[in-house]
Amino acid sequence: MRRTVAAACALLALTLTGCGVVDRPDPAGWDQQAGTALEDAASQVATARLALRSAARERTWSTYTTVLVAEAEEAAASTEEDLSRVQVPRPRRSAAARVQELLSRAVDAVAQAREHAVDGVYDDAALLDELDRVDAALEHEHDRVAP
Amino acid sequence: MTGTRAQRDGYDVGLHLLDRQIIGADDRLVAKVDDVELTLDDDGALVPTALLVGLPALLPRFGPRLGSGLARAHRLVREAAADQAQPLIIDLDLVAEVTSDVRLTRPAHGLLRRMDQRRAEDPRRCRVGDLLGLPVRCAALPRRSKVLDLRMVGAPGSAGPHRVTALIVGPGRPGALFGYDRRSEPGPAVVGSVARWLHRHARVVDLDEAVRIDREVGEVGEVYVGADASLHPLRG
Amino acid sequence: MKRYFAVLLGVLTAIGGFVDIGDLVTNAQVGARFGTSLVWVVVFGVVGICVFAEMSGRIAAVSRRATFDLVRERLGPRIGFLNLVGSMLVTLLTFIAEIGGVALALQLVSSVHHVLLVPFVAAAVWIVLWRARFSSIENVLGLMGLTLIGFAVALWQLGPDWSELAAGLAPAEKPAAESWATYAFFGVALFGAAMTPYEVFFFSSGGVEEHWSDKDIGVMRANVLIGFPLGGILSVAIAACAATVYLPEGIAVETLGQVGLPVAVGLGKIGLAVVVLGFFAATFGAACETGLSTGYSLAQYFGFQWGKFVRPKEAAGFHIILLLATVLAAGVLLTGVDPIMVTEISVVFSAVALPLTYFPILVVANDPDYLGEHVNGPVANALGVFYLVVITIAALAAIPLMVATSMGQG
Secondary structure (H helix, E strand, O other), rough: HHHHHHHHHHHHHHHHHHOOOOOOOHHHHHOOOOHHHHHHHHHHHHHOOOOOHHOOOOOOOOHHHHHHHHHHHHHHHHHHHHHHHOOOHHHHHHHHHHHHHHHHHHHHHHHHHHHHHHHHOOOOHHHHHHHHHHHHHHHHHHHHHHH | OOOHHHHHHHEHHHHHHHOOOOEEEOEEEEEOOOEEEEEEEOOOOEEEEEEEEEEEHHHHHHHHHHHHHHHHHHHHHHHHHOOOOEEEEEEEEEEEEEOOOOOEEEOOOOOOOOOOOHHHHOOOEEEEEHHOOOEEEEOOOOEEEEEEEEEEOOOOOOOOOOEEEEEEEEEEOEEEOOOOHHOOOOOOOOOOOHHHHHHHEEEEEEOOEEEEEEEOOOOOOOEEOOOOOOOOOOOO | OHHOOOOOOHHHHHHHHHHHHHHHHHHHHHHHHHOOOOHHHHHHHHHHHHHHHHHHHHHHHHHHOHHHHHHHHHHHHHHHHHHHHHHHHHHHHHHHHHHHHHHHHHHHHOOHHHHHHHHHHHHHHHHHHHHOOHHHHHHHHHHHHHHHHHHHHHHHHHHHHOOOOOOOOHHHHOOOOHHHHHHHHHHHHHHHOOOHHHHHHHHHHHHHHHOHHHHHHHHHHHHHHHHHHHHHHHHHHHHHHHHHHOOOOOOOOOOOOHHHHHHHHHHHHHHHHEEEEEHHHEEOOOOOHHHHHHHHHHHHOOOOOOOOOOOOHHHHHHHHHHHHHHHHHHHHHHHOOOOHHHHHHHHHHHHHHHHHHHHHHHHHOOOOOHHHHHOHHHHHHHHHHHHHHHHHHHHHHHHHHHHHHHOOOO
């Protein structure tokens, strides 16, 4: 009986250290989370762009495009929110500000794409350019943060 | 279906009868064999007399501690019912034959009836589930041997003697044999040899005077195997 | 004509196993992230499920016993109960996800939010399970699900670089951006999905529903050898389409809409409409399969009457379980939980259920009391033992990999 209790305590201690109960912000950990967030945001921006382009070529119907872009917007928003909740370690303060701003720009672009999709406007060149630019910026930032 | 039990010299209760599907004469599924009732007859032989069905029969088979705990919890669910702890019974003479399932002579409708208090308290009756897993004390066997299964002669639904002739004992859990040790045609050779190695110490103990089953109702008992008991290896 | 319909049980079983809502997204996800480097796992899984589905189908045909019946007999009530809990959790969680999946597919054609559609979908699934004949469910949904072959047509139309796709088949060609741990996680997930226990529960119980006898072993084998490879082909086609369109763009697949977009790119609205019909049929079919399997498992453990081959009145307990499962599914989905997340969680429980399900099948397939002269030959036994070892390894590796890669996020 005592052996079981000791084993259980050891297992619990191991899991807790693994999970990092005492959450100290760690630059490498933040880099990884920021990298993932930037990747996810780039994926959502690219999805929105592909959806609009396909709709412009009449490859999808309006409801499909709307659902696709709306889901991308929701995912982008939650990516931004999740990263903003992570405690930023001191050496990464400026990088974090940059990344958050970029993510927010991505969310805005996708939100605008969703508005266009709902309205049935698929060929707004300015928006498509913005989506391209945001995508490139996200990739560039990703290479800086998590090479 | 090849070879019913009746055409062979007998069967093993745990392997061939317990947990089998019971099917009525109208092809409707009745229940699973949750346990089997054994009665000590006047000649001192243990004879199977009924199939037991229902949670009161199934839950105690989950092990000595866990099983009795679950059975107690089930009894408390409706404490006001007098017979809540009693299983449902199917007398063994309603069994037509046992193949891969248990076929009855009557249709399923209204077949099961609850065991009455008198039968439940009869000291000459016990259940197979009570005997499986009983610790075995024997000089010739490893320390932690238990009753793994009960070997019977005869078959349900056929004429002739039908009783427990031997105990299969050995270290390990009841039911883990899967029949490999007693069949001449093993299944996948690898699995068969692993099973046989795991049960290399298992033995068949004929149920005669040298064997004494010590059981109080409601308590875990023991089986004493004397020095002059006949032990056989499993195969053959 | 009727003879061709006879293989639709296998097709429907395969649909529920290979292209249910979780697999639709996972296959596309795998294609988008790993290209074709995990296709070999799908092939490996197809062979595995064929081996065991054939065994359980043979047992159902010769001895009229469905798989879960055997689990309690061979493993005993205690371990059998452990398997029951594990299998029920997988099957029930998948059932909940599938109803959500049907709603997601309908959302793509209507403007209604998928959560609002859940009560109607749940009601429709329950009515079908209660009223429709088993053969109708099998034939209609099996045939409709085959429209997912549109992915193969779209792949052709997208005109990928075939030599590049073929070169990507080697595991070593895994994209460098993904770690081997993530590769292993998705490999185990794909393998586990190909061999989910409810496939053999449904297939063998379906064989009993269809009143197979030992004369139907040929039909049963046709079901296996046509249905499951077809399911595998659909899986691979979805992955290849996603690889072609998404891998260059760096898009990760997380929603059903993204799964279908490559077909839109390749074939336009008509192709997309066909595969969305396929999404609907596959998720509805999988919902029927998992819903019925929930009832089959419980009834076959406790021994009460199950099946649609008797009137609902005579299998009241079975149908009540189906009703309760449907109500539970609707309740869970109305909380707004993501159906796809629900399937990912069920992977955990299949780790327990997999070895405990396939071991009894292998043992009984060798038992002459059940199969008479139709017991396993040496080839079936060798493959069975080999896959049992692989299944056990996969089951042991599933949870550590899940934790180490945070469900594949890497």
